[in-house]
Amino acid sequence: MILLIGDGTDDSMITAARNYQLGADGRFALDHLPFTGAMTTHGLKVGSGPDYPIAYVSDSAPTASGWSTGKKTVDGRLSQGPSTAANIAGKDYETVLEIYKKQGKLTGNVSTAELTDATPAAAASHINARACQGPADMANCQSALKSAGGKGSIAEQLVDNKVDVLLGGGKNRFGQTLPAGGTVLDYATAAKGYRAVDDKAGLDAITSLDGGPVLGLFSAGNMTPMYNPLVAAAPPGTGGADQKCTNADRGNQPDLSTMTAKAIELLDNEKGFFLQAESAMVDKQEHASDICGAIGDLVELDKAVKVALDFQKENPDTLIVVTGDHAHSTQIVGDGNGGRQTATLQTADGDPMTVAYSTAASGSNHTGSQIRVAASGPQAANVTGTIDQTDLFKTLLGRRPSTLSTTPAKPSKPVVALVSDRSITAKRLRSSGLRVSTNVAGATSVRVSLTKSGKTLTSKTLNRTGRTVRLTVSKKISGTVKVVVVARGPGGTTIKTTTARVKR
Ligand SMILES: [Mg+2]
Ligand SMILES: [Zn+2]
Known part of the structure; x- marks a missing residue:
């Protein structure tokens, strides 16, 4: 300095x-x-x-x-x-x-x-x-x-x-x-x-x-x-106009x-x-x-x-x-x-x-x-x-730029975004299935299930960032069903649900 x-x-x-x-x-x-x-x-x-x-x-x-x-x-x-x-x-x-x-x-x-x-x-x-x-x-x-x-x-x-x-x-x-x-x-x-x-x-x-x-x-x-x-x-x-400074001894x-x-x-x-x-x-x-x-x-x-x-x-x-x-x-x-x-x-x-x-x-x-x-x-x-x-x-004293912490951050629970069809006919549920889209961050495993009255009708394992799947059910059912996504990661487990109506 x-x-x-x-x-x-x-x-x-x-x-x-x-x-x-x-x-x-x-x-x-x-x-x-x-x-x-x-x-x-x-x-x-x-x-x-x-x-x-x-x-x-x-x-x-x-x-x-x-x-x-x-x-x-x-x-x-x-x-x-x-x-x-x-x-x-x-x-x-x-x-x-x-x-x-x-x-x-x-x-x-x-x-x-x-x-x-x-x-x-x-x-x-x-x-x-x-x-x-x-x-x-x-x-x-x-x-x-x-x-x-x-x-x-x-x-x-x-x-x-x-x-x-x-x-x-x-x-x-x-x-x-x-x-x-x-x-x-x-x-x-x-x-x-x-x-x-x-x-x-x-x-x-x-x-x-x-x-x-x-x-x-x-x-x-x-x-x-x-x-x-x-x-x-x-x-x-x-x-004066021609005056110059001179070196001192x-x-x-x-x-x-x-x-x-x-x-x-x-x-x-x-x-x-x-x-x-x-x-x-x-x-x-x-x-x-x-x-x-x-x-x-x-x-x-x-x-x-x-x-x-x-x-x-x-x-x-x-x-x-x-x-x-x-x-x-x-x-x-x-x-x-x-x-x-x-x-x-x-x-x-x-x-x-x-x-x-x-x-x-x-x-x-x-x-x-x-x-x-x-x-x-x-x-x-x-x-x-x-x-x-x-x-x-x-x-x-030499201001310095801010420094970021070198301690790794504590991992947080997975974050899950979930969208599914809100209603579907029973026939269509059996043929092409209920469309469920997930988008997941911070998970190592993701599983999506369709349940009715607490009983699992079907389930699928997704990749860890989620994706769009169709869930088909071979049984004839009607009424409200629940879509349940379970995402597990190093920071814990996140469960997210939506519901859909199955029409006769
Ligand atoms: Mg001074
Ligand atoms: Zn002074």
Whole structure:
């Protein structure tokens, strides 16, 4: 199971990135996935419950918790239920990653943000506030402190959960000191057997999980986006009809597709694995009204989709799901058609495209539209139509078709259909006989008799499915006669009767 997330990646952002990188008629790998649907992403607001107010615009914490746990929760909260206030903990909900781990499968969690950021955190930690990323960030999560009997900060929980492959940014969070002394990173390596790496060369050198789980922390905070920023500004805006995005200097940081490929290589095993990989900076750069930063990391997400599809070709029992977590603010607008901040780029078509950000005078915020979800592989059709984020939970766990019982059904009594002539002359009964038709299921022997006043006049054995016979009686009789069919089978005996009148 490979889940690829573009944070803040909605159809508007996908279209802008596609126009820029491939042109209006281009298609990303994610556009080619065979099953595509729409997904609602709303969250809840804190309250007295159980009918919590809806948050029509939600953040990455409740949205990632939605697919991770199958349940809605409040803004800022990670894989834990709603409550009356942000600093009061709810009930912990088990995650997809934890369920797979319990089943003995390997697990991976990759992000280009800090590993303790909301999306990767929701996969393998439970805490009331997403800000409680390291042991020094616990002001709003007092009940989660280990000293208070809690599970600790997000960084501690990721390590305690022993996720087999953890790759991303956020070195500074893991460098924070624990109350008991030492950093989270020290704890991960000394107490949990993690092998730590901090650049692409270090990651390349790891070729199996035999030596223990892997913790790759490739930047102090979030990782560097693929493209240098182009930040929108109040109209007339920035950029221009010939403006192109430029590659950023990312130093020794691996990119998302490289981390995804390495995670798959390490996790691939006979029992299966679950990998969540997030292109996180699409969202972060949209928050900065940075169109180039967002485009570059969406293009990189698509490269990671290709990596997953290549693996699926060799391993067709792999389900790939590609989606976002919530909509964002990037809009493609007509020339001079408004927006509080705009930027213009030259697309792959050679034409100018203007994007606008309108949720704030500077910077930008999430929006509340449904977003795309696409999938390929076993059970991929479950993402089609309009689903909610929480519906993904069961799909990620691998919904299976119904199975039929292998216990043989208890045999039932034979079923007999019987029709006979209702009346006949005595003469005709002697010459050609009374016509009796039977149709029998579930019998091994069938016998039909003609009786009068309890005495058998004549009888015949039929084949086990019945047939049409004529019953003749040599004696001169008249009055009512009874046709009796006795069908015996493994489920019991069925007797069916009709009557006929014999006229003089
Ligand atoms: Mg995120
Ligand atoms: Zn965001």
